[in-house]
Amino acid sequence: MSVAESWTGEAVAEVLKELIGTLGRPVALLKDGGSALAKAADELSAEALGTRCLDDLSHVAANLLKHQYVHHPHFDTFLSACGQVSKHLKQSALACLAPPKTSTKARFMNLHRLVKWADQLLQHCRPGAARAGSALAKLRSALDQLPTCKAFIGLFRRDAETLLQCQEVLKVKGLSEQTREQCHQIVEAMPPSSPVRRGFEAWMAKHLAVASELGLDTVGLPISSDPIESLFGVVKQRSQGPIKDADRLAVYLPAFCGQRSQGDAAHVLEISVAQQQEVMGTVSSLSKQRRQVLPRPGSLESLFEADRPRHVELLAGSKNRSKSAIVSTLSNGYELVQGTCSEVDDEGTLPLNSVLAGASRA
């Protein structure tokens, strides 16, 4: 976990290189569609530390829907109508029919909830006359322009629900030959020419090739970054105080990972105050800054002083590799290591990876 003012591709690559130096090279990097992360992966590849890149399934599905429907003529009308319907229904006897709350950020990841609601609401408005003052008449008056978006609602719901079914299969079982077949059957609900279907099938083919390369095409390749998204959500919800600053979040993030045991509790008691201060002592939380600045007029400049505390940086292992209990050797690709192995005679100095490679050759 590391906090910085901004994260460029180079900055991310630096952090990853540091981690690779301590923990070894990962099998693959699983990331969302962020450009900084993609650039970081390119940076690593340029330095012969590259590895495979996997695109998160949820983001891929959301992007497919976005590219297909964001320019749909009824998309903006639909969003506007949902807002109007919400305004009309929330303070009325029909409040139970109000639309669900959806985030405007990453809108296409949860837009299917809104579309499903709209479709269900329109089912109540059967054709025909409604008695004046009846519930149906009140509902019709509150629907604004929603009925005009019926075509958009039907198409979007078909594609979104198909992709959701595929996601459920792939997230639970991973991407394998078997799950790809299941998904092929599910996406039959979409026409073959649908860009959403073609994009999804292309993503499956690309990542199944990676799974085959890793020998995971039978057991399933993890292709979902839901754990990290969930981690951010949980920590933001459960962190200390109403002010959620990134530094404090970073401190609590590792505590939510993994399973806890009595041994972990014993380790907690072994951590000294000095060790804790080493991590937390220099961190300046927003709450602390608020207490220091708000009641003291004229102290605003202290927020921009050069010697103000740095951000949190909690990286696994020590920065000084000689202090680390386990030192992994960086491998610059199979060919380079193979050459090194043939030149080195003393097996005791061989890196762990090289010994394994030699054993496999033997």
Added chain:
Amino acid sequence: MQRSLMALVVVEITGTLVFMLKLAVPPPAKGDKGGITTNPLLATARFDQWDPLTATEATMLASNRFGFHPVVSHGLSSLPRHAVVRVDLPASASLYCLASAFKSHEEIVALDLGCKRRTPTAMSAASKVKYSRQRWKQKAKSRADDNRYLRKELERLKRERDAYKKRAKQAEAQLRVQPPAALRPAIERKVDLVHVTLELFVRARISFRAVSRVLGVLAAPLGLAKAPCPQTVINWVTRLSITRLQQASTLPKNLLSADPFANGFIWIIDISIALGSGKLLAVLALDARHHARQASAPGLEHVHP
């Protein structure tokens, strides 16, 4: 001794029916002067019921179950005493019934079928003795059975009582050695308290202050002298984070045969924003063979910082 009646009746036997005639004066108290005999002892009976050697008194007094009433015609009652009635029988008839002499008309009539005639009084005494002896034997046997059952029950109860007493003594001895679990605090060591606290925060997902409040409420049942304050909970969670990071370098590596140079983990990378100028970069490690080991989607418990 005056014999009130002596009659010899020759009865015609047809099939299995025996007709007996009582040629006696009906009892004045019960009977009709008209002469209908009602004394059941004089009623018809099977001949074996009257054998003093084989039949008991009760059998003698029982009904003959032949289904007809021992009634004779009125006409017969008018016969004079000591009269002899002879009935002509065909040659095939072989049954003769003898009506012996009685002291009174209430005495038992013994019928014998071709057997030696016995005196009713001698047979009755032997029967009584035998009957009494049999009853005594039955009572003694029944009493012995009861005694045997009760003796066994007593032995069983004694055995059970001894076993219970033994167990009670053992339990008392154990209680003297160590106090009962109910009196022992549920959380004896500080490690347990830290573990419960971390579980409440991380798994139950309640806030720092809520953890402190919950432990305060449960302090007495858990045996806590004092619940940890919110700052203590914050410190423990922070130290758990430090522990997690220290453990990251010692994670067991499951190398993939297809890529032996890699550490066997897929790194999940993401950047998140929060309040303030800082942006958070997080890297989590997930076992590449997760789906081979777990039947569920990867969760927070499956990733490592």
